[in-house]
Amino acid sequence: MxxxxxxxxxxxxxxxxxxxIRYTLSVRPIEVKGSEFINSASKDRFHIVGVAYQPGGSSGYDGKSGNDPLSDSSVCLRDAALMQRLGINAIRVYNVNPSANHDMCASIFNAVGIYMIVDVNSPLDGESLSRVDPNSTYTADYLNRIFGVVEAFKGYPNTLGFFGGNEVINDMSNIKIIPPYIRAVTRDLKQYIAKHSTRPIPVGYSAADVRPILFSTWEYFQCAIDGDANDPTRSDFFGLNSYSWCGSDATFQSSTYADLVQRFSNTSNPVFFSEYGCNKQSPRPFNEVQALYGPDMTGVFSGGLVYEYSEEPSNYGLVNINSDGSVRLLQDYDNLQQQYNKLNITLLTSGDPGDAAVTPPKCDASLIDSPDFYSKFDIPDIPSGGQQLIDNGVKNPNQGKLIPVTDTKVTQKVEGSNGLVINGLAIQPLPDDQSNTPSGKNTSGEATGTSTAGNPKSTKKxxxxxxxxxxxxxxxxxxxxxxxxx
Incomplete structure (x- = not known):
C-alpha cells in the first residue's frame, strides 16, 4: 500500500x-506555403487580423534597463484581454531587447491565441542597417544582436515570424545600395534559424508604400537566385505599410487597393499590410477592413496589422494608456471591433493550400522596372565573425520558453469609450489549440460597469x-x- x-x-x-497543459497549449506554429500562411496542424489558411503593438512608442524600448513591450506581464495581460475582446490574432512588436525575459508575456498571448511578428532591429546605434552606408553597419556585432532576438523568441510556438527590415528602402536616394544587404540579412537569419531552431520560422521584409519603387522592391525580394526556390536570401513574406485608404468616402478603386491586388496577384510569397489605418479622418471608420478581408482581396492578401494599439504622439491609437497603467478605449477601438465583427471567418480559413504553391520567379534584372533601383543579385558575403555565430550560436543566449499562466484577471482600471468602467475584464485561455478571432458580437457599447470580455470565437487548430x-x-x-x- x-x-x-x-x-x-x-x-x-x-x-x-x-x-x-491548460494554459500553455493554445496555438500551433504558422508555416509559409507558396503565397499563403498555413496552420501547421489543421492546414487551414491563416489571415493576419492584427495590430502594431509598441506601448510608449520608441521610448517603450530601453536597451539599458532591459525594458521592452513584452517584459511586463501585468501590462501584457491587460492588453491581451483587450485584444482578445477585439478579435486580434496577431501583434507586431517593433523593438525588443534580446536579453529581457519575455516568457510570461509570450505565454499570455499564446494562451489567448495571439501570434507575434517580431522586428529584429531597433533604432539604437548598431542595432539596424544604415540606409546611407549599409556596409559600415553590417557587422558581426549587428548579427549578434539580431541572432539574439531569434534565440529569445524561437522557443515560442506563437512566434509567427521575424521582420529582417522595416522601411529600410524608403526613398529614391537609397535604392542603389541597400537592396542586396537586406537579402544578406535575410539569408543570415534564415541560416541561423535552420541551425539553431527546432522548427522553421519565416523571415520577411516590411516595405514603405512608395509606389515608384514598391513593386521593384517586392520583385527583388521575392525572386529566387538561379531559380532555386530554397534560396536563403529570398524573403519568406512581404509586408506593406500602406495608408492609401483614407476616410469614409474611400473605395476599393480610389484607395488604389484594386491596383495593389492586380500588381501582387502573381506573388509567390504571402503579402499583407504590415501597417494600415489612415487617420486623416478621426475617429477612423476602418471601412477598409471589409475590403481587406473580403472576396476581392483574400485571394492575394493575407490580412494586415492596424497601426497601432496605443495612442502615441502620432494619434493612431485604439486605446489611451494613462501614466498609472489604466486604460480608456477610444472610439477607434469600437469602430474597428464593429468592422471585425462583420467578417466571414470561414472565408479567411477556407481554400486548398495546394493552390498557394507558387513557384518564385528567377531573379533577373528584367523584373526591376524602377530606374536606378539596384538590379544585380550579387549578395554581400557574411562579415568577419558572422559565420562563426551561425555555426556555434551566440554566447549565453537568452532562450525563451512558455510557462504556466496562472493569473487571468486584469488588475488595472479599464474604461470603455463612454467612460464607464469595465469590471471583471480577464483573458480567456482558449481550448483546442485555437487562435483568436472576432466574436461576431457587437460589444463596442457594453462598457457599462460589467464584464465585457465577451465570448471570443476561435479557429480550431x-x-x-x-x-x-x-x-x-x-x-x-x-x-x-x-x-x-x-
Whole structure:
C-alpha cells in the first residue's frame, strides 16, 4: 500500500501538469506555403487580423534597463484581454531587447491565441542597417544582436515570424545600395534559424508604400537566385505599410487597393499590410477592413496589422494608456471591433493550400522596372565573425520558453469609450489549440460597469483538446491508483 503522503505528492504533481497543459497549449506554429500562411496542424489558411503593438512608442524600448513591450506581464495581460475582446490574432512588436525575459508575456498571448511578428532591429546605434552606408553597419556585432532576438523568441510556438527590415528602402536616394544587404540579412537569419531552431520560422521584409519603387522592391525580394526556390536570401513574406485608404468616402478603386491586388496577384510569397489605418479622418471608420478581408482581396492578401494599439504622439491609437497603467478605449477601438465583427471567418480559413504553391520567379534584372533601383543579385558575403555565430550560436543566449499562466484577471482600471468602467475584464485561455478571432458580437457599447470580455470565437487548430488531455491524464492517474490500491 502506498502511503497517503506519497499519494498527495502525486496528486500535487498531476495538478501542476494539468495546470501547465491548460494554459500553455493554445496555438500551433504558422508555416509559409507558396503565397499563403498555413496552420501547421489543421492546414487551414491563416489571415493576419492584427495590430502594431509598441506601448510608449520608441521610448517603450530601453536597451539599458532591459525594458521592452513584452517584459511586463501585468501590462501584457491587460492588453491581451483587450485584444482578445477585439478579435486580434496577431501583434507586431517593433523593438525588443534580446536579453529581457519575455516568457510570461509570450505565454499570455499564446494562451489567448495571439501570434507575434517580431522586428529584429531597433533604432539604437548598431542595432539596424544604415540606409546611407549599409556596409559600415553590417557587422558581426549587428548579427549578434539580431541572432539574439531569434534565440529569445524561437522557443515560442506563437512566434509567427521575424521582420529582417522595416522601411529600410524608403526613398529614391537609397535604392542603389541597400537592396542586396537586406537579402544578406535575410539569408543570415534564415541560416541561423535552420541551425539553431527546432522548427522553421519565416523571415520577411516590411516595405514603405512608395509606389515608384514598391513593386521593384517586392520583385527583388521575392525572386529566387538561379531559380532555386530554397534560396536563403529570398524573403519568406512581404509586408506593406500602406495608408492609401483614407476616410469614409474611400473605395476599393480610389484607395488604389484594386491596383495593389492586380500588381501582387502573381506573388509567390504571402503579402499583407504590415501597417494600415489612415487617420486623416478621426475617429477612423476602418471601412477598409471589409475590403481587406473580403472576396476581392483574400485571394492575394493575407490580412494586415492596424497601426497601432496605443495612442502615441502620432494619434493612431485604439486605446489611451494613462501614466498609472489604466486604460480608456477610444472610439477607434469600437469602430474597428464593429468592422471585425462583420467578417466571414470561414472565408479567411477556407481554400486548398495546394493552390498557394507558387513557384518564385528567377531573379533577373528584367523584373526591376524602377530606374536606378539596384538590379544585380550579387549578395554581400557574411562579415568577419558572422559565420562563426551561425555555426556555434551566440554566447549565453537568452532562450525563451512558455510557462504556466496562472493569473487571468486584469488588475488595472479599464474604461470603455463612454467612460464607464469595465469590471471583471480577464483573458480567456482558449481550448483546442485555437487562435483568436472576432466574436461576431457587437460589444463596442457594453462598457457599462460589467464584464465585457465577451465570448471570443476561435479557429480550431489541434486534433486533441486540452479537456481531452486533462481527462486522459486523470484517467491514467485513477487507473494507476486502482492498480496500486491507493
Amino acid at each position: 502506498v502511503s497517503s503522503m506519497f499519494m498527495r505528492a502525486i496528486v500535487q504533481f498531476l495538478s501542476l501538469q494539468l495546470l501547465f 489541434g486534433a486533441g483538446s486540452r479537456d481531452e488531455l486533462t481527462w486522459i491524464m486523470l484517467g491514467t492517474f485513477v487507473g494507476s491508483a486502482l492498480v496500486w490500491g491507493l
